[in-house]
Amino acid sequence: MSAVLFTEHPTADGHLIGEIRLNAERSLNSLTLEMIDLIQPQLDRWRDDKRVVAVLLDSEGSKAFCAGGDIVNLYKAMSGGDADFLEQFFGREYRLDYCLHTYAKPVICWGSGIVMGGGMGLMNGCSHRVVTETSHLAMPEVTIGLYPDVGGSWFLNRMPGGTGLFLGLTGNPVNARDALFLGLADRAVRADLRDGLVGRLAAEDWSRDAGGTVSRVLRELESESRPAFAGMASPIRDHFDLVRTLTDHDSVEDVVAALLALDTEDKWVRRAQKAVRNGSPLSLRLIAEQLGRCRHLSLREVFQREFELSVQCCRYREVREGVRALLIDKDNNPDWTFKSVGEVDENVLAGLFASPWDDNPLADL
Helix, strand or coil, X not given: CCCEEEEEEXXXXXXXXXXXXXXXXXXXXXXXXXXXXXXXXXXXXXXHXXXXXXXXXXXXXXXXXXXXXXXXXXXXXHHHCCHHHHHHHHHHHHHHHHHHHCCCCCEEEEECCEEECHHHHHHHHCCEEEECCCCEEECCHHHHCCCCCCCHHHHHHHCHHHHHHHHHHHCCCECHHHHHHHCCCCEECCHHHHHHHHHHHHCCCCCCCHHHHHHHHHHHHHHHHHHHHCCCCCHHHHCHHHHHHHCCCCCHHHHHHHHHCXXXXXXXXXXXXXXXXXXXXXXXXXXXXXXXXXXXXXXXXXXHHHHHHHHHHHHCHHHHHHHHHHHHCCCCCCCCCCCCHHHCCHHHHHHHCCCCCCCCCCCCC
8 A cells, every 4th residue: 555645635615635644654754756756746737737726645544644764664774875865865855845835726734743843844834733632743853963954944043032042952852732832733632533624624615815715714623623632731832941041151061051951750750851961963064054054045045055064964974873772773872982972073063964966956945
């Protein structure tokens, strides 16, 4: 069976709603190159089809919308020195993400369950992002020696009060209420209302503004869903002042030191401490440096810079070692290149930010 399912739902007034359903439930719908190569041409066809008024991006199963990228094949490519696969995967993934960000028709993402890594890239490109009671958003790349890519350099930089930097460094999870607070989601809707979403959309009059039509339907669903979210905690909002204080330093070394210096029994803070204590020191430097470099870049430029950095990172040993320890051998004992943030070699850091090409393959975005 195909890893991605496509359906065209007819509307009452003769239009179509396109549905893209990730169909790899056993791997938590992790995004593969095959899936990317199926989705992109379908989006291109629907973009040019006047009958199609909106697109729904969702997934099979309830556990995860998309738990990340195809780490297993990336690891094989890194281990075998397959530079072509690395460039193909990141290049096509970022083209897809950019396409979603700039798509001319409304794209609804049903971000229920786990949404991590590559899933965050898909979701944040969509015009209407929905979270549910089970949504668990995160960018935990620090644990594998990478950095939040797939547009993370764009959307983390647009979060308030240093929360983007903090979440990039720690990978702390984001629930539905905090996703709304941070601007990572637009609507919070009960998970059991998903099956009725297409029916409501199909019954609408699409002769008017399509984006407004989608917003109206989701607004109604969100209104019906409010009691389900009323008692949900909002840890990022609750810790906002602390996060702002912790990230208000002139170097990432000082940010990490301030976080680790906290003597607390707060489980949310202790989780963040564990991540920076056990994560890659090189990643911690990369994350802060990348966010600083991309702060004022356009979306197109962000994806170009991420493409360069991601390929260089996967040519270096750090990511391969992180994936081995966390996901392949699962010994949870990575041999990081540097043992602390202060020991990171500036020449290594600079080399990772150097473009591997004279002309960036994403220059035509």
